[in-house]
Amino acid sequence: MDITFKDVDYTYQAGTPFESQALHDINLTIADHSFTAIIGHTGSGKSTLVQHLNALLKPTSGTVTIGERKITPETNNKHLKPLRQKVGMVFQFPESQLFEETVAKDIAFGPMNFGMSAEDAAKKAAEMLNLVGLPADLLERSPFDLSGGQMRRVAIAGVLAMTPEVLVLDEPTAGLDPAGRREIMGMVTQLHEKQHLTVILITHHMEDVASYADHVVVMEHGTIAKVGKPSDVFQDVAWLQERQLGVPETTEFAARLQKQGFHFDRLPLTEVELAAALLPQLPREAVQPHDE
Amino acid sequence: MMNKLLLGRFIPGHSLVHRLDPRSKLLLSFYYIGIIFLANNWQTYLVLFLFTILAVRLSEIKMSFFIRGVRPLIWLILFTVLLQVFFTRGGTTYWSWGPIVLSQFGIVNGIYIFMRFVLIIFMSTLLTLTTPPLSLADAIEAILKPLRVVHFPVYEVALMLSIALRFVPTLMDETEKIMNAQRARGVDFGEGNLFQQMRAVVPLLIPLFVSSFNRAEDLATAMEARGYQGGEGRSKYRVLVWHAIDSWSVVGFAILTVILIWLRA
Ligand SMILES: Nc1ncnc2c1ncn2[C@@H]1O[C@H](COP(=O)(O)OP(=O)(O)OP(=O)(O)O)[C@@H](O)[C@H]1O
Ligand SMILES: [Mg+2]
DSSP, rough: EEEEEEEEEETTTTTTOOOEEEEEEEEEEEEOOEEEEEEEOOTTTHHHHHHTTHHHHHOEEEEEEETEEETTTTTOSSSSSHHHEEEEEESSSSSGGSSSHHHHHHHHHHHHHOOOOOOOOOHHHHHHHHHHOGGGGGTTTTTGGGGGGHHHHHHHHHHHOOSEEEEEEEEETTOOOHHHHHHHHHHHHHHHHHHHOEEEOOOOOHHHHHHHHHHHEEEEEEEEEEOOHHHHHHTOHHHHHHOOOOHHHHHHHHHHHTTTTOSSSSSSOOOOHHHHHHHHGGGGHHHHHHOO | OOOOTTTTTTOOOOOOHSSHHHHHHHHHHHHHHHHHGOOHHHHHHHHHHHHHHHHHHHHTOOOHHHHHHHHGGHHHHHHHHHHHHOOOOOOOOEEEEEEEEEHHHHHEEEEHHHHHHHHHHHHHHHHHHHHHHHHOOOOOOOHHGGGGGGTTOHHHHHHHHHHHHHHHHHHHHHHHHHHHHHHHHHHHHHHHHHHHHHHHHHHHEEEEEEHHHHHHHHHHHHHHHTOOOTTTTTOSSSSSOHHHHHHHHHHHHHHHHHHHHHHHO
């Protein structure tokens, strides 16, 4: 399912004296099975953009095409369910959407809304809980008794249980510890590689962008400032820093080395790339292992 | 999508009306509702109408905001007006059917009642459009202060009021966020029969209650951590000051009252 934005504008509270335009003239294509990261300063319109993907917001002008489905300003609010099933959306702090008595029921809530039988949904719930790395004995617990990180995973499991083809995640690791972040990102990568989900990830962690994404969209003041491969976008360190966006630490480190006389054809994004680029440039004695 | 345009939401500004002390604004608004009942002929209603338009103009806020304030109440207004029109007898009778009559007095009364509604709504909308909710809470506290002699918990009520007002927008944002999250999981709000609609509210209300309770607890802890222990003897960050324009508005309302008494039938 390719996703295309064509000349999309979006204005909050259009037609009232409080209106404010959040998206200007967005043109963007997200290819099937890609892993796209969306970065940008706070308030740049990232969340607004992704809410168009399952028609929670409809463009004030322009067209969003998701697979076969076209969403225009005139689109009716009915019959959006098939679209919402195909595009799974994990909001910022998704643990706030939990409400059922048990974890199992909460995960099964989405699939049952889309017409799955209670039996199948319960099976799905157990499967998904396992997938997000939680033990099966949590199934019958109340979601409100879990830790913050566990609640986050249950919420993500609730979205995955709808078996979406596109997975949208709005800062899924905000407020998690580094281990929790790695686990969630690992899980997302697995889904992308094994089940070929199209993943769209909003994040402020440039390391995540460098290690997982194959496309980056840089947003600024409701417009798209740049689109490209992470390895291309992160070459222009100064450009990104002007927009108050960072680059991966490794890239920043390499940029500093470059000022001190080291040479890189392209700035590396990960430690491995950095080491490979650095090795030939180091003096021989520094590289050779010491004889004991 | 939820429309955040609440009835009479505060609009920041620097007009004459904005700069009035919230206490005088609140008291004068109530006073205005009182003196509206002095009007009983077209001259007095005309004076009130002109006075209200003047107040609206002084606030430098577009007329459309005020008309928007009338809209949600339009059915109530029409119902009351029609009752007046069809059940008042007197003057020339144009048409009658059983207990229902269309008389001269009925029509005139209907027009007056309509005017009265519109004027009251305009003036109270003017109050809420030009006064930040927290200033309004301060004003209520100041006005209730004398009740302390009868052991009315003025500070507690004022605190409750300002906390409630403070969290209205937060709660609206939260509601919208949770509704979107549940929509993404296949919930249709406001569709289907009554039973289905009621069921759709559960996944919205429970998270809202949970987060409100959590927030209340956090707020209480934060207040205690900063040494809050009741309102007695606390000084104010926003001090209310009575200015010359407040006195002048009181004078304006006094003149209005005199004119009304003079013109009324
Ligand atoms: N419900 C709303 N009503 C009115 N304006 C809104 C609403 N939601 C967002 N906005 C405005 O739209 C703009 C874009 O907001 P958006 O939430 O898309 O930013 P974001 O890039 O996701 O930021 P963050 O990184 O902080 O999540 C902001 O200026 C914001 O104030
Ligand atoms: Mg956001």
